[in-house]
Amino acid sequence: MKLKTSILLLITLVYEIKAGTMLEGFYCGPENCYEVLGVSRETSKSDIAKAYRKLAKKYHPDLYRKEEDKAEAEANFKRIANAYEILKDEETRNDYDYMLDHPEEVYSHYYRYYRKRLVPTVDVxxxxxxxxxxxxxxxxxxxxxxxxxxxxxxxxxxxxxxxxxxxxxxxxxxxxxxxxxxxxxxxxxxxxxxxxxxxxxxxxxxxxxxxxxxxxxxxxFQLFFLPYTLSSYLYWYVSWIIAHNIRGLPLSDDEKLYLIRKHMKKGVTQFEALEASSKEEFIKQDLWIKEKFDAWAKEKEEEQKKQLAENARYKAYRRHVKNHGTGRMTFDDS
Known part of the structure; x- marks a missing residue:
């Protein structure tokens, strides 16, 4: 029964489209938008605009004094304006023409129409x-x-x-x-x-x-100066390759600190926050050389482990873990 009803509804909608009409509130309702403006599908955009202006002058509500005539003119003016809004936009007009040429694709027509009506057009x-x-x-x-x-x-x-x-x-x-x-x-x-x-x-x-x-x-401002930043980086990178990889010139202190920062995997702000004496010590220890940095990092890691082992709180924590396990967080209030 439901299947028969759906088929009947589909046939009805297809018939309405073939007849050049649609339901109320959908494009030009039961009328054909081209016929409302008195033009054909081959009419150019400029000629459609001329036809709209001509009809708009004829049916403008301000030209009528009687209430009945004024109400009728207002209704016609809205019909004309709606038809023009649909046909003046190239994309909407193409969708409307596609609907007239392919009446069997009922649901896709509804989707295209309401997608433009409901989704606001905002400049990206x-x-x-x-x-x-x-x-x-x-x-x-x-x-x-x-x-x-x-x-x-x-x-x-x-x-x-x-x-x-x-x-x-x-x-x-x-x-x-x-x-x-x-x-x-x-x-x-x-x-x-x-x-x-x-x-x-x-x-x-x-x-x-x-x-x-x-x-x-x-x-x-970072985005505004991005072209300058990228060009500066490219210039710096090429200069580095020429100076050190090709010509074999020695590194300056700033260049050594740059390599040390990269080895430490620190950001610019993090590295700048370090004391100047610490940076001088890094240079004295030749930490800009990867092998020496790895040895230094391993030594620091061993020192931290030793300090933790001698820490009273850490010892108490280790004993607790050994005797009771790591424990779990629970949300049981009972």
Whole structure:
């Protein structure tokens, strides 16, 4: 019974398409879009526009005063405008012509029609530009948050706090804070913390992922300067090959540090965060040579294992694992 009903519905729809008509709300409804505008399928796009303008002037609702005539003109004006919207777009017109030529593909016609109606046509360039802008804004505020957190942490470290305190005293900044009259101890303390933070920001050089954010680090600027970055890298790479692989020139300290960073598999920001004394030590130990670096890395790994073995907490953990196993996390509240 269901199969017969489906076949009957399909035959009905095919008949409607063959007759040049469709259901209400689908293209031009029960009418043929070409006939609505008084043109044929061979009519050019410019002639279709002329026919539309001619009919639009004739049936514009503002030209009629009586309510009945005005309502009829408005209905005709909507029919004409709808037909023109379908035929003026090349892709939509092709879909409509395909429907007229292939009435048996009923469901595919519905898909093509409603795909254009329901899916908004958005310029991909605007979407990409908007996405890059949002990412850049989030990136900028996140970087500032990391930087502020790093400054707050350094203010709790006695070494850096005392240094900032000494600089503030030498410049007479703390004297001005304490001379403030009519202020409570809490307000004086808050003023002192603000001064120390400013001194810290002006005198300390934080590197790595917590460094003070630069506008050129944002994604939007990185993409803008990408051609320059790629050309600079290509120039550097070719220069490296010529200088060291062909001419056999010795490496500079910066080039040695570059190789060491690659051996350590660290990012630029991670490596820059290391102390200058550590980098000098790396160069003295010739860690830019792969064999020496591998030996050094293995030695460091053994030292870490030895330190863990001598650590009291680690020993207690090992005994616990030996006696009770690694344990499992459970969500059973019973």
């Amino acid at each position: 360039r605007l979407v990409i530009a908007g996405t890059i802008s949002v990412i850049s804004i989030i990136q900028y505020f996140t970087a500032w948050q990391r930087y502020e957190t790093a400054i707050s942490f350094l203010l709790t470290v006695p070494k850096y706090r005392n240094r900032a305190m000494q600089i503030a005293k030498d410049e007479g900044l703390l004297d001005n804070a304490k001379k403030t009259k009519g202020k409570t101890k809490a307000e004086i303390k808050e003023k002192t913390e603000t001064i120390l933070r400013q001194v810290m920001e002006n005198n300390i050089d934080i590197r790595g992922g917590n460094a003070k954010p630069e506008i050129t680090d944002l994604l939007v």
